[in-house]
Amino acid sequence: MPYHSFRHKPLTALTSLVMLLTAGATLSGCASDDDGDNWSVSAPVSAGQAIRLDSVPSHEPASVYRLTYRSTDARNPHQLVRVSAQVLVPRGPAPAGGWPVLAWAHGESGLHLTCAPSVMGIGTVQARFYDGWLRQGFAIVATDYPGMGEPGAPLLLNARSEGMSVLDSVRAARERLPDLSDNVVLNGHAQGGQAALAAAAMASTYAPHLHILGTIAAAPPYLDEQAAQELLHPANPHSFSPAVPELLTLGQSLVEADPSTDINEAFTPRGQRLLHDAGSMCASDFFPIAKRSDLTPATLLEPEAGRVLAPAFDWAKYPGFSLPSPVLIESGAQDLHTSTSQQKRLVARLCAAGTAVTHRIHDASHNGTLAAMLTEAHSFAGQLLAGTKPRSDCNSAK
Numbered sequence: 001m002p003y004h005s006f007r008h009k010p011l012t013a014l015t016s017l018v019m020l021l022t023a024g025a026t027l028s029g030c031a032s033d034d035d036g037d038n039w040s041v042s043a044p045v046s047a048g049q050a051i052r053l054d055s056v057p058s059h060e061p062a063s064v065y066r067l068t069y070r071s072t073d074a075r076n077p078h079q080l081v082r083v084s085a086q087v088l089v090p091r092g093p094a095p096a097g098g099w100p101v102l103a104w105a106h107g108e109s110g111l112h113l114t115c116a117p118s119v120m121g122i123g124t125v126q127a128r129f130y131d132g133w134l135r136q137g138f139a140i141v142a143t144d145y146p147g148m149g150e151p152g153a154p155l156l157l158n159a160r161s162e163g164m165s166v167l168d169s170v171r172a173a174r175e176r177l178p179d180l181s182d183n184v185v186l187n188g189h190a191q192g193g194q195a196a197l198a199a200a201a202m203a204s205t206y207a208p209h210l211h212i213l214g215t216i217a218a219a220p221p222y223l224d225e226q227a228a229q230e231l232l233h234p235a236n237p238h239s240f241s242p243a244v245p246e247l248l249t250l251g252q253s254l255v256e257a258d259p260s261t262d263i264n265e266a267f268t269p270r271g272q273r274l275l276h277d278a279g280s281m282c283a284s285d286f287f288p289i290a291k292r293s294d295l296t297p298a299t300l301l302e303p304e305a306g307r308v309l310a311p312a313f314d315w316a317k318y319p320g321f322s323l324p325s326p327v328l329i330e331s332g333a334q335d336l337h338t339s340t341s342q343q344k345r346l347v348a349r350l351c352a353a354g355t356a357v358t359h360r361i362h363d364a365s366h367n368g369t370l371a372a373m374l375t376e377a378h379s380f381a382g383q384l385l386a387g388t389k390p391r392s393d394c395n396s397a398k
Contacts, residue, residue: 193220
């Protein structure tokens with residue numbers, strides 16, 4: 001599973017403090033007084049509603065904005081949460097019908113508010129990734145997830161929460177930017193791959209006015225029962241593995257979502273000492289700290305870990321597998337975070353449900369998969385825009 005597709009350092013403490021002071025709280029029932037935008041204050045409150053759209057200085061060949069919007073709280077469908085996103089719109093006149101939208105969902109970057117890409121800004125690697133899609137003629141709507149960039153409980157790998165954020169960010173961006181088309185390609189890496197697939201499964205009922213052309217998912221996790229057991233009971237429990245920081249981060253996310261969770265029954269005292277770091281550090285910093293701790297699954301987990309963490313494994317389940325538009329899944333043969341066997345099971349599940357899936361495996365690491373897939377991803381998206389149906393691998397022996 002991912003530990004930061006685009007590596008940045010958080011903004012300065014002063015910048016983060018300013019963003020915290022201007023951020024709103026969880027929303028329920030009516031617009032909050034601190035929205036600071038007359039548009040949102042006077043509008044009916046609903047998911048997919050824009051709250052603010054602020055221009056951001058950037059060297060990108062695009063107009064760049066920070067968007068805040070409302071999305072549905074995955075824990076309570078009667079409540080709304082405030083979420084942030086980046087929006088990039090190519091310069092120049094829009095094509096007939098508007099700019100097609102690439103809805104980008106980022107990989108795991110951490111639980112702390114300042115780990116959100118919209119707070120950290122666009123780094124060099126991320127800029128190269130965005131530039132490729134801008135050259136393809138896409139506007140980019142790159143959402144954070146609830147609890148990142150705006151106050152709230154971060155629900156790590158909560159598929160429904162992620163999927164609703166992806167869809168609501170596009171709806172909110174189109175509300176404010178009329179040059180954006182309703183033609184959308186969903187794209188994500190790792191946690192974001194899960195988000196993109198979840199959004200595809202929910203779109204027809206949750207955001208029916210969006211026209212989802214297809215989905216591109218790089219290294220998406222599939223936490224079925226087998227994957228959960230592999231995390232809890234790896235083949236070599238006495239060696240460090242990415243499961244250590246992943247389980248700690250998942251446990252901390254569960255505690256923030258439900259403070260009544262007795263996390264002490266899941267982790268040993270040594271593991272418990274790292275839980276605070278899992279919630280306060282970005283993933284690129286927490287991963288090496290967890291590795292240097294010499295913790296292994298055998299020294300991290302208590303016998304009741306599976307029972308305690310079960311709610312988090314449950315919220316990671318995909319909302320559906322029968323997707324109405326084509327899917328491209330890209331895997332890395334050297335991926336130590338999300339195994340190719342896990343992704344092959346996901347492909348088989350999607351195919352069995354009638355989804356048209358193209359599956360490619362690259363000789364690449366977890367983060368390397370994102371770079372390895374770009375040429376094929378651009379081609380796949382181009383076929384979708386042209387109305388060409390990509391070839392499905394579902395009837396081929398893998």
